[in-house]
Amino acid sequence: MEPIRFMVVSGFLGAGKTTTMIALAEHLCETYGEAAIIANDLGANLVDTSLTRVTGCTVAEIGNECICYQMDNLVDQIRRLRDKSGARFVMSDIPGCGVGALDHVYHPLAREHGDEFTLAPFTVITDPERLRMIMPEKADIHLPEELVYLLKLQLEEADLVVLNKCDLLTEADRERYVDFLRTAVPDIPIICISARERTGIDELARFVTGNVSALKNFSVRYDEKFNEAEGKLTWYNRRLYLKTRDGGAIDMNAVVDDLIEGIRLGLIERKRNVPHLKTFATAGEGDYSKASLIGVDYDIEYAQQLAEPHENLRMIINARAVCEARPLTRLMDDALDEVCDRYDLDCQVFFTECFGMTDEGR
Structure with missing residues (x-):
């Protein structure tokens, strides 16, 4: 049996992870094969699950904890989507300030299920408004500095950074954001999209179906600063x-x-x-x-x-x-x-x- 392709989609709260996954899944279903989404969060009764269902995309839900700590459940859900829905590509988000899925999800899957799953690039979604917090202007959007720290960690973890909501930017501003990302996270590919307008989704689809994760070593530093960041939410x-x-x-x-x-x-x-x-x-x-x-x-x-x-x-x-x-x-x-x-x-x-x-x- 051909390995199923699996991808984690990370990114800061409000960056547009769900909208991006829906747009990508719709495109993949037309060009690659059946695609499915796993909605993941720390609680239950998720908006993302309901929204994904009404769009017609195949969706499963893993609630009450990050997939990082539900590996058996995650593997079972991917297999179920493959066997019952015919999915060839499954993507899951993680909670919006989550960090560490590369270490807790990708590496165990590669080590224990390498013959069953192909790991697509670990993809981090960011958006212009939140990115301004770490750009030279150091925009104050009234979020604690500890959460800014989590945003930086998310970008460092990526195999691929996707700058979403580019429909809100001028061409000059988009180039400025991309130039900043190339400096902040050198050697990490960057793709610009608008999930809402469905622009750039074809390029994103080609990248995540044509490449695999580098499986780089990225262990989150669970220090006092990280704990303080999690404690704010x-x-x-x-x-x-x-x-x-x-x-x-x-x-x-x-x-x-x-x-x-x-x-x-x-x-x-x-x-x-x-x-x-x-x-x-x-x-x-x-x-x-x-x-x-x-x-x-x-x-x-x-x-x-x-x-x-x-x-x-x-x-x-x-x-x-x-x-x-x-x-x-x-x-x-x-x-x-x-x-x-x-x-x-x-x-x-x-x-x-x-x-x-x-x-x-x-």
């Missing part, structure tokens, strides 16, 4: 159902927008931030909304909004916040209560979890 996941009390259809896009805005204002009031907040909302029959917020100083970004008014809505919220768990839980509840009062909605919460990366017993 709190994970929040919620799944809920909203419906109008009078049974009438309303503009649920406004509900989603006001809920995110309430969360943003709550974080600003507490002088906290959210490197990435994602929502997925659907009323069924293919009508859905996908929204993102990459910081309290930014506008809400919509990959898609609901096309019609609705009387009910199923919703998932994933947030990765620089905020302690208890105040984050309170402000999330306050924002939801305010929206329900404003739009006269009933709300049923099915699932909520909120934890710090270093919380005991997580």
